[in-house]
Amino acid sequence: MNRVIAAVLTAFVTVTALASALSAADAEAGKKVFNKCKSCHEIVDDSGNTIVKGGKTGPNLWNIVNRPMGSKEGFRYSKLMVVASEQGLMIDEANFGAYLSDPTGWVAEATGGSGKSKMLKQRVKDSDLPNLWAFLASASEASMPAAGDEEVTLQLKWVTQAQFAGYYVALDQGFYEEEGLSVTVLPGGPDIAPTQVLAGGGADITVEWMPAALAAREKGLPMVNIAQPFKSSGMMLTCWKDAGISSPADLKNRTLGVWFFGNEYPFLSWMSQLGIMTDGKSENGVEVLKQGFNVDPLLQRQADCISTMTYNEYWQVIDAGVSPDELVTFKYEDQGVATLEDGLYVLEDNLDDPAFVDRMTRFVRASMKGWKYAEQNPDEAALIVLDNDQTGAQTEVHQKRMMGEIAKLTAGSDGALDPADYERTVATLLAGGSDPVISAPPEGAWTHQITDAALQ
Numbered sequence: 001m002n003r004v005i006a007a008v009l010t011a012f013v014t015v016t017a018l019a020s021a022l023s024a025a026d027a028e029a030g031k032k033v034f035n036k037c038k039s040c041h042e043i044v045d046d047s048g049n050t051i052v053k054g055g056k057t058g059p060n061l062w063n064i065v066n067r068p069m070g071s072k073e074g075f076r077y078s079k080l081m082v083v084a085s086e087q088g089l090m091i092d093e094a095n096f097g098a099y100l101s102d103p104t105g106w107v108a109e110a111t112g113g114s115g116k117s118k119m120l121k122q123r124v125k126d127s128d129l130p131n132l133w134a135f136l137a138s139a140s141e142a143s144m145p146a147a148g149d150e151e152v153t154l155q156l157k158w159v160t161q162a163q164f165a166g167y168y169v170a171l172d173q174g175f176y177e178e179e180g181l182s183v184t185v186l187p188g189g190p191d192i193a194p195t196q197v198l199a200g201g202g203a204d205i206t207v208e209w210m211p212a213a214l215a216a217r218e219k220g221l222p223m224v225n226i227a228q229p230f231k232s233s234g235m236m237l238t239c240w241k242d243a244g245i246s247s248p249a250d251l252k253n254r255t256l257g258v259w260f261f262g263n264e265y266p267f268l269s270w271m272s273q274l275g276i277m278t279d280g281k282s283e284n285g286v287e288v289l290k291q292g293f294n295v296d297p298l299l300q301r302q303a304d305c306i307s308t309m310t311y312n313e314y315w316q317v318i319d320a321g322v323s324p325d326e327l328v329t330f331k332y333e334d335q336g337v338a339t340l341e342d343g344l345y346v347l348e349d350n351l352d353d354p355a356f357v358d359r360m361t362r363f364v365r366a367s368m369k370g371w372k373y374a375e376q377n378p379d380e381a382a383l384i385v386l387d388n389d390q391t392g393a394q395t396e397v398h399q400k401r402m403m404g405e406i407a408k409l410t411a412g413s414d415g416a417l418d419p420a421d422y423e424r425t426v427a428t429l430l431a432g433g434s435d436p437v438i439s440a441p442p443e444g445a446w447t448h449q450i451t452d453a454a455l456q
Helices: 002-023 027-034 079-086 096-101 103-111 126-141 162-172 194-199 210-218 265-274 313-319 348-352 354-376 378-388 396-410 419-430 449-454
Strands: 050-052 150-155 181-186 205-208 223-227 235-240 255-258 287-290 305-309 327-331 343-347
Touching: 027 126, 079 103, 096 103, 096 126, 150 194, 150 354, 162 181, 162 354, 162 378, 162 396, 181 354, 194 205, 194 210, 194 343, 205 210, 210 223, 210 343, 210 419, 223 348, 223 354, 223 449, 235 313, 265 419, 305 313, 313 396, 343 348, 343 354, 348 354, 354 378, 354 396, 354 449, 378 396
Parallel strands: 150 181, 150 205, 255 287, 255 305
Antiparallel strands: 205 343, 223 343, 235 305, 235 327
């Protein structure tokens, strides 16, 4: 308890110095800073009104300025935070920054407890702290979202990384706010299916690869592509050069690692075009190894080649100590079997609602502004992504490198889907051997309705 008293006394001594900063704080500027927090936190008042829509990984931040830590009913806190709650430890504007910079260390010192906070260290500029605190205070006093802010929830295909930099940049630079939108970006992961999130109403719009979207559409989920920020595919096959592979013809009688869950269809189409069977190693066939989302099969020599993305797994191989000279790569784009990746999809019925169409028009316009900014400022974009990574798993080196590669894939796109790219994707999927991802050319699977309005 003495540690709690000491923490409170420290806060009292420093609060006077911070009072002037807080009085000049800008809650609207703090709202922009809070965009980084929305992937884990929402703000919902006691009556169930949503002030800020966000994730549920962390606790609801309603009335955080007035309640002890670890006390939000219904949230499962770590043991350390339970100790903080039992001791009545509270965060105020004086110790807010210290807590954010090291949640576990600060709480442990203040309470004398042991364990670990679920919250990771956050990088918030000192100049932004008063604004963020002012926003949390104002949000706790609110009862409904600010007038004029229309909410949009975006579900990503994968975890927070530079693959989605355009959306995080649009948040950080205020491009969504300029369009009157309050956007929540939900990270994906191995246990999250974007199509299911969209179908269940958990998001207004999702980032998805076209094979998965068209497969879902054929099975009854009417997904529609409304924008295509990625012009090119980043998918490729990465092989050991010393396995004697120098051209696609050398793939025969090899073991090839292939991603499934809809990602296998470009590969199957490619093999079909080459006349290579996929039912086992032979003079005219290959063994297909179902590859996890890692590069272990190549590094451990379980496979001669594996699936990689130009911006991610390939560099994991390099970071493992392999020289580029030891590898041979085959880009699907070069082989003529690439399919469209990372498009923006909504449910078809929603496009009958003029208000929804208007929101999506503004969302796409701001998102493409974010993507072009990211292309022109790749290092800055990578750092913005890192600021939004709540897991702490990403590194600056990897994200800067990834952003450089991603910029090559988004270059040349203004957001509007190219019908020729769509037709190539459909042809590739229909040619996927005996078990194609779709059985017939889709109808109504894309529209220029949104981009025509957004880009005019």
